[in-house]
Amino acid sequence: MRTLTVDLGDRSYPIYIGAGIRKQKSLFADAIKGKQVMIVTNETIAPLYLDDMVALLSSDYQVDTCILADGEKYKTLDTYGQIMTSLLEAKHNRTTTIIALGGGVIGDMAGYAAATYQRGVDFIQVPTTLLSQVDSSVGGKTGVNHPLGKNMIGAFYQPQAVVIDTDSLKTLPMKELSAGMAEVIKYGLICDKPFFEWLENEIEALMSLDAERITESIYKSCEAKAKVVALDEREGGIRAILNLGHTFGHAIETEMGYGAWLHGEAVAAGMVLAVDLSCRMGNVSSEELVRTVNLLKAANLPVLPPQNMTKDAFLSRMILDKKVLDGNLRLVLLESLGDAITTSDFPEDYFNACLEDALEASRLN
Amino acid sequence: MRTLTVDLGDRSYPIYIGAGIRKQKSLFADAIKGKQVMIVTNETIAPLYLDDMVALLSSDYQVDTCILADGEKYKTLDTYGQIMTSLLEAKHNRTTTIIALGGGVIGDMAGYAAATYQRGVDFIQVPTTLLSQVDSSVGGKTGVNHPLGKNMIGAFYQPQAVVIDTDSLKTLPMKELSAGMAEVIKYGLICDKPFFEWLENEIEALMSLDAERITESIYKSCEAKAKVVALDEREGGIRAILNLGHTFGHAIETEMGYGAWLHGEAVAAGMVLAVDLSCRMGNVSSEELVRTVNLLKAANLPVLPPQNMTKDAFLSRMILDKKVLDGNLRLVLLESLGDAITTSDFPEDYFNACLEDALEASRLN
Incomplete structure (x- = not known):
């Protein structure tokens, strides 16, 4: 223990x-x-x-x-x-x-x-x-x-x-194991690059529930979250980085109806959007974006939004999100792989292009 | 202001x-x-x-x-x-x-x-x-x-x-002014004897809404409550003294159905029970009990429980009260006029006698 x-x-x-x-x-x-x-x-x-x-x-x-x-x-x-x-x-x-x-x-x-x-x-x-x-x-x-x-x-x-x-x-359905793994991968992305790399190596063992590695991944995840929460118990600032992918993800969950997409599945697709936007802004490399997509895929997670989702649906759902401050949309983005920030300072055309490209890819998929 | x-x-x-x-x-x-x-x-x-x-x-x-x-x-x-x-x-x-x-x-x-x-x-x-x-x-x-x-x-x-x-x-109905005055009087009883004596002198002016005295009585009441709350924000200990009369009062309110007795009216009758018990225990004098009853009466408040209430009704309602710790009934009582404590250390026969005498007096009233 x-x-x-x-x-x-x-x-x-x-x-x-x-x-x-x-x-x-x-x-x-x-x-x-x-x-x-x-x-x-x-x-x-x-x-x-x-x-x-x-x-x-x-x-x-x-x-x-x-x-x-x-x-x-x-x-x-x-x-x-x-x-x-x-x-x-x-x-x-x-x-x-x-x-x-x-x-x-x-x-x-x-x-x-x-x-x-x-x-x-x-x-x-x-x-x-x-x-x-x-x-x-x-x-x-x-x-x-x-x-x-x-x-x-x-x-x-x-x-x-x-x-x-x-x-x-x-006793957990595989689909729910994957959904949980989305959040595990999130901790690597937002604050721990070595953990992200460890996950890339161990993802198969984790998906087969290797006892020692599962305990390690839960420990590392809880440790990462506990550190952030200790700094900001009531979510005034840094704690918001825990929501990487969640603003997009909540929009997907709400639009599709609660339960149609599992939370972790929506977050996975949302994280790809956030990392994609970070990539377009030059904060992470295309190779790192591909590695993120591959790791999520290895955990059997979706990496694109639902086919029948629209850009307007994303935008109207995201306005009511708790992370909106006085109408100014704030997102969690990566400054680099393993380092997240919350910001409303991102080019609107990149943001639109991310959504449009992902929705297009989803329809073609 | x-x-x-x-x-x-x-x-x-x-x-x-x-x-x-x-x-x-x-x-x-x-x-x-x-x-x-x-x-x-x-x-x-x-x-x-x-x-x-x-x-x-x-x-x-x-x-x-x-x-x-x-x-x-x-x-x-x-x-x-x-x-x-x-x-x-x-x-x-x-x-x-x-x-x-x-x-x-x-x-x-x-x-x-x-x-x-x-x-x-x-x-x-x-x-x-x-x-x-x-x-x-x-x-x-x-x-x-x-x-x-x-x-x-x-x-x-x-x-x-x-x-x-x-x-x-x-614009407040007189009945509700009286009900509020029950809590004002409570502050004198639990922590401020000079304020209790000031209220005895000023009760008529207060009931006619003399502006200066009303402001003073609210200020003194808020000050008393603020002091107690500052010492014990989450009601672990001393804050419970603010509930003088409330355990009895809640039983009356619940038994009669919400709204039949105003909260302050039920608290007034409850405070008389608590001061009566404190008197039987020798903590306050009979004269002080009479002064308490007279001050409440001057504020047009009831000083006896409802006629159709029974001792059993009191007991069963008091058991679920939040101030019950593991089945051990705790009450707010006076150590002296102007000084309250929370205790489960009171003679059960005095407690029973208080309730029985008050209910008997109410039926004869």
């Missing part, structure tokens, strides 16, 4: 990474302060892992469960209300601990419930997908979607601990 | 108190950082003050409004969702400022919307009732009710500024 600490002063917390560690009671006991535990999970994960977790904890705590429908389309205020009702019906008080057992949707919703139940209770993340392990379980972003925009409702709220059991990837 | 600063490090903010100050543009301009403003108010307040405020700000900002139904029964997740929809429909971004124009319900909901819209935007409180001026606009408690419990969903979140216009009390 490897352990990493996210350094946020009195909100610091440990991330544990290893095979089979969801059965290590002490990791939970160290983080639970009260006598009550509410495990929030979904209908897909419950049959796989819920019984084990209830059995692990029920001798020491009042353990209740809240099993939600599975899928991004249920990441709503209504489902969040269901968690609140479960907590109140089982008479959980302020000293309760919520355990989020599942992927990013469960983590975001259970975290938001923890942030706002009786104005804030403790929670522990047990992310079961690669995406949630390397992204949404680190950094304290919690929330739900609104019909008019993704992640528009939420709070910054830190967990007491994150328990990442790499064994849970064995 | 008087100005008070709530000292919370980088979340410090000013409270302005004075007659007619809702028309002072500079107070708002100093607190608004972006170009968008969303005024959240209700159907009762809108006809009185909304046009003035829109006129004041619309030359400098994009001003949108969200007018909600009036009343505690609308303090729900659904109504909160309506604020979110208004913000998204008018394309408000992260630099928007929400202005809460109304009483405690509007302040709590608009504040919760501000805490969670795009994970947090700025807000300004313009409380229009005495209760919200002396209580809910100071301290950062925001949230909504759940059918199973009051204020069970919410966040701690501080405003950029609070603008208290004492002129707005002229």
Whole structure:
């Protein structure tokens, strides 16, 4: 098992990474302060892992469960209300601990419930997908979607601990493994060129879930994210670089309808657009753009936007993105491979050409 | 105009108190950082003050409004969702400022919307009732009710500024002025004996809205609350003394159905129970108990629980209260007049006798 600490002063917390560690009671006991535990999970994960977790904890705590429908389309205020009702019906008080057992949707919703139940209770993340392990379980972003925009409702709220059991990837569909790998590759692109090169060498082993390399890639990803988050907990500045490809990606996700494209798939296509724009601006070489595309392809990820997407659709969706400051579109771009910045200073014609060329390539593909 | 600063490090903010100050543009301009403003108010307040405020700000900002139904029964997740929809429909971004124009319900909901819209935007409180001026606009408690419990969903979140216009009390129903006065009297009881004595002398002038004395009583109340909140922003300890009478009061409010008893009325009856228990424990004299009852009566407040309330109803409602720690009932009691503590160390038979005697007196009343 490897352990990493996210350094946020009195909100610091440990991330544990290893095979089979969801059965290590002490990791939970160290983080639970009260006598009550509410495990929030979904209908897909419950049959796989819920019984084990209830059995692990029920001798020491009042353990209740809240099993939600599975899928991004249920990441709503209504489902969040269901968690609140479960907590109140089982008479959980302020000293309760919520355990989020599942992927990013469960983590975001259970975290938001923890942030706002009786104005804030403790929670522990047990992310079961690669995406949630390397992204949404680190950094304290919690929330739900609104019909008019993704992640528009939420709070910054830190967990007491994150328990990442790499064994849970064995039950993950390949498509979702790829989607998670998009975020792993992102860390190489934005802040760690040696890690990017390591990924180029190890991508086959990673896609076959080689235990040691998977643990290493999650550790490096969490470490990269933890470093950025520690510098900027509430996303005033540098933290925005974590959104490489996401402004384009959110536009794809929203336009196609939540769930049609996986988040990581949309981010992969979005990252290619961002690296392409960085390339046209002379910040990265054509060879580096090709290497980026090849690495994403090796992870079975899309590198072009959807065929039926238009430039206008991109533009109107991107205007409402949280990264827009007073109508001025800001993007995360690369200054060089392994070094990202957030800027609204990019030539508009390059930006348009990137979108047009990619959409054209997608239609021809 | 008087100005008070709530000292919370980088979340410090000013409270302005004075007659007619809702028309002072500079107070708002100093607190608004972006170009968008969303005024959240209700159907009762809108006809009185909304046009003035829109006129004041619309030359400098994009001003949108969200007018909600009036009343505690609308303090729900659904109504909160309506604020979110208004913000998204008018394309408000992260630099928007929400202005809460109304009483405690509007302040709590608009504040919760501000805490969670795009994970947090700025807000300004313009409380229009005495209760919200002396209580809910100071301290950062925001949230909504759940059918199973009051204020069970919410966040701690501080405003950029609070603008208290004492002129707005002229349009306030007398019953609500009394309810607000319950909280003013509370500050004397829990932490300021000289203020309690000043209130005994000035209660008639206050109830007739003498401008100078009203400003003084609001200033002293906000100052008292600000001091306590500064010591304990997230309610780990001392802040709980602000809840004198509230555990009993919440039980009354919930049992009678939200809105049947005003919050301040329920708190008044609850404070008498708490002071009575403190008296039986020998902490305050019988004469001080009588003075407390007389001061509340002079403010036209109830000093006994509802006739149709039972001891069992009190007990079962109090168990779910947020101040219950692991099943151990904690109450705010007085160590002496002007000095409160939170404790679970009180004789159970005294506690029972207080409730029984008060309920008996209420039935005979």
